[in-house]
Amino acid sequence: MIRKLTILGPGLLGGSIGMAARQRKVAGKVVMWARRLEAADQAFTLGAADEAGNDLRQAVAEADLIVLATPIGAMQALAGQIAPLVSPACVVTDVGSVKYPIVTALSALFPKFVGSHPMAGSEQAGIEAARRDLFDNAACIVTPTAETDKAALQLVHDFWKQIGCQVRTLPPEQHDEIVARISHLPHVVAAAVVNVVCSDGAHPLNFVGPGFKDFSRIASGPPEMWTEICQQNRQEIGRALELLIEELGKLRTALTNNDGVELKTMLKRAKHYRDELRFRV
Amino acid sequence: MIRKLTILGPGLLGGSIGMAARQRKVAGKVVMWARRLEAADQAFTLGAADEAGNDLRQAVAEADLIVLATPIGAMQALAGQIAPLVSPACVVTDVGSVKYPIVTALSALFPKFVGSHPMAGSEQAGIEAARRDLFDNAACIVTPTAETDKAALQLVHDFWKQIGCQVRTLPPEQHDEIVARISHLPHVVAAAVVNVVCSDGAHPLNFVGPGFKDFSRIASGPPEMWTEICQQNRQEIGRALELLIEELGKLRTALTNNDGVELKTMLKRAKHYRDELRFRV
Numbered sequence: 001m002i003r004k005l006t007i008l009g010p011g012l013l014g015g016s017i018g019m020a021a022r023q024r025k026v027a028g029k030v031v032m033w034a035r036r037l038e039a040a041d042q043a044f045t046l047g048a049a050d051e052a053g054n055d056l057r058q059a060v061a062e063a064d065l066i067v068l069a070t071p072i073g074a075m076q077a078l079a080g081q082i083a084p085l086v087s088p089a090c091v092v093t094d095v096g097s098v099k100y101p102i103v104t105a106l107s108a109l110f111p112k113f114v115g116s117h118p119m120a121g122s123e124q125a126g127i128e129a130a131r132r133d134l135f136d137n138a139a140c141i142v143t144p145t146a147e148t149d150k151a152a153l154q155l156v157h158d159f160w161k162q163i164g165c166q167v168r169t170l171p172p173e174q175h176d177e178i179v180a181r182i183s184h185l186p187h188v189v190a191a192a193v194v195n196v197v198c199s200d201g202a203h204p205l206n207f208v209g210p211g212f213k214d215f216s217r218i219a220s221g222p223p224e225m226w227t228e229i230c231q232q233n234r235q236e237i238g239r240a241l242e243l244l245i246e247e248l249g250k251l252r253t254a255l256t257n258n259d260g261v262e263l264k265t266m267l268k269r270a271k272h273y274r275d276e277l278r279f280r281v
Numbered sequence: 282m283i284r285k286l287t288i289l290g291p292g293l294l295g296g297s298i299g300m301a302a303r304q305r306k307v308a309g310k311v312v313m314w315a316r317r318l319e320a321a322d323q324a325f326t327l328g329a330a331d332e333a334g335n336d337l338r339q340a341v342a343e344a345d346l347i348v349l350a351t352p353i354g355a356m357q358a359l360a361g362q363i364a365p366l367v368s369p370a371c372v373v374t375d376v377g378s379v380k381y382p383i384v385t386a387l388s389a390l391f392p393k394f395v396g397s398h399p400m401a402g403s404e405q406a407g408i409e410a411a412r413r414d415l416f417d418n419a420a421c422i423v424t425p426t427a428e429t430d431k432a433a434l435q436l437v438h439d440f441w442k443q444i445g446c447q448v449r450t451l452p453p454e455q456h457d458e459i460v461a462r463i464s465h466l467p468h469v470v471a472a473a474v475v476n477v478v479c480s481d482g483a484h485p486l487n488f489v490g491p492g493f494k495d496f497s498r499i500a501s502g503p504p505e506m507w508t509e510i511c512q513q514n515r516q517e518i519g520r521a522l523e524l525l526i527e528e529l530g531k532l533r534t535a536l537t538n539n540d541g542v543e544l545k546t547m548l549k550r551a552k553h554y555r556d557e558l559r560f561r562v
Contacts, residue, residue: 002323119490119544131287139488167487178485181478191551192528193470196521197462198554203556204459207449208418209400214495223548225286230544234536240477245526247473252522255515263511267504270472272480274487274500 002027003160006063008078010034010043010052012121013095014069015130018048020163023132033059043127060085065159067116068094068106073228083109089153093159097179098232099143099172107145112152114171115143117163117179125222127162133164140165141179143172180236185244187226190219251260283308283440287344289359291315291324291333293402294376295350296411301444304413314340324408341366346440348397349375349387354509357386358536364390372433374440376461379423380453388426393433396424396453398460399446406503414445421445421446422460424453463515468507468524469518471500 007014010241014032021030032049032054034040040052040057053059060082068075075096086092092110095118096102104116120138121129140160144153160167170178194216197204230237247266254262288295295313313330314337315321335342341347341363342453349356356377358376367373373391376399377383384396387515401419402410422442441448451459468556475497478485511518528547535543 057291064513072397077523090413119488119492123492141488154353167543172490178488182485182489182493185477186474186493188532188548189470189474189529190496191554192525192532192550193467194551194554196466196524196528197545199524202554202557203462205554207400207422207451207459208463209420211400211404211499212463212467213558214498215471215557216555217495219491219548219551221548221552222546223552227541227545228526230536230548231539231541234539238513238533238536241536243477243480244473245529245533247477248359248470248522248526248529251469251473252519255511255519255522258515260508260512264504264508266476267500267502267511268470269509270500273470273483273486273502274475274497276483277489277494 002064004029004031004063006031006033006059006066007049008033008059008066008068008082009070009074010039010048010127011069011071012125012134013118014046014067014130015043015046015127016121016132016134017044017067017069017095017163019046019130019132019163020135022047024049024162024164026162027065027161031059031063037259039127046127046130048127056082057085060090062087063090065155066090067091068096071225071228072096072098072232073224075102078111078131086110086194088112091155097183097229099175101118101232103143103172104144112149114148114152114156115175116156116160117141117143117175118160119161121181121219123220125225133162135164136215138165139168141168141170141175143170143175144173149240176236180233181238184229184233184237185240187218187221188230188241189244190216194219215267259261283345283436285310285312285344285346287312287314287340287347287364288330288350289340289349291320291329291408292350293406293410293415294329294399295348296324296329296408297402297413297415298348298350298376298444299324300327300411300413301416303328303331305443305445307440307443308346312340312344312345320408327408327411329408329411336517336521340368341371343368344371347373347404347445349373349377352506352509353377353513354381354505355384360387360390367391368560372436374437378464378510380456381475382513384424384426385548390429393430395429395433395437397437397441398424398456399444400464402496403466404501406506416441416445419446420449422449422456424451424456426453447542448499457514457517461514461521465510465514465518466521468499468502469511469522470525470549471497475500501530533556
């Protein structure tokens, strides 16, 4: 039973976690901490917490579960700040999109740390966009290591499930490799395509249909947050990008050769896999 | 006034055109022609036509407007077949995704030909997916040349508008260049990313969120149709692909150098343009 849940950072994810946790009565009390008092007040007003403030010591004291929900660039410094204030019995998790560096650093600070990555809400930002149903059926990947405390893992697993997520488990390294392909690569590619489309100005946007809108939606995500994600996971994204450049080179050759057989093979293969998604979360 | 509207090809687009035209009373009579009688019967049963059959001569006789709605690979052969049967007063248009080759070939066959490209319904196919509201607020690009008959252009323009489209005008060459960037490039890129994601099997699809689903939806489009589109517009798609490979190369370098400034510049630029789409069709 989580008596006190503390969320650090009232952004889109932190705010939505607070709203969902309160609605679903996942914890006896939901506390929100924000660096700025106005942000804490706003989170409280929007129903994302039972208590909110900017006193870090007070926020983490006697918490059973702490969720670090700041941008990943700020996470390690904040973790260092709270480490001396947190009881060894407290379970700590985070919402970062890159796991290996965070899990490595934070496991050294908190005996009951479990890395998490709820996959929701990529192109919006800020508590204004927070919704208590943001996690309904969203995938959440938890990333234990061999050293992870089993009871803490169970608590974090159940927490995300109660919030509405479909929980999956992956080791941190594998998480970063897979997420580089399914999330970070599409993000930078959508951005690159938008830049190519608009390389002579925004005029072509007058002609786009729903396909382009859906394809490019993720390119509206917050650039600061995505820059941090790209930098933290640069090796795996780089590897995925190399595979993609290779694949696009083959496509370029098939077009030059007017090779309908090769083009159809590539498009069929992609359709085969993409169609599988109809039956998944 | 269109007394007789004839649609050749009861697929997703042809079927939806028939449904919309009947509902909005755009023509006195909507006639559907299909190569196979069963397909014509199905179109009639689904409400896509007042009359349907597989007799080409009967279908095009005394038509005021003929819409060629077959896949682009079959279009030129069909146009050649109907050319001797069509009255010189009849306006002819098409729905092909590539315009320069079609406009060039069909303008030589029909004195009142006007090229069209309604941008709707990319990932589905077949009359089963047809809807009478498919064109509501969809962009439709008409592609006149200096030689296009002005009255025919007006009729085709008004026709798409009455069907529900937001009509835009572009010369055929410029259409192919812009659509290569906003539609054909995203399509092949989404397919290539899916292939990279699944290069070791479909396992990573277990972890995708809504961002990847939206980004990759177009990769479910019919491979035969898209192979034809790619082949017909291979020069412009090739050019766009080269620009993209160059852009992705810069991104690769920025990742290797852990260059946050360059990454943020690229992501900001893309967000700036993508955010403009919120205010457009």
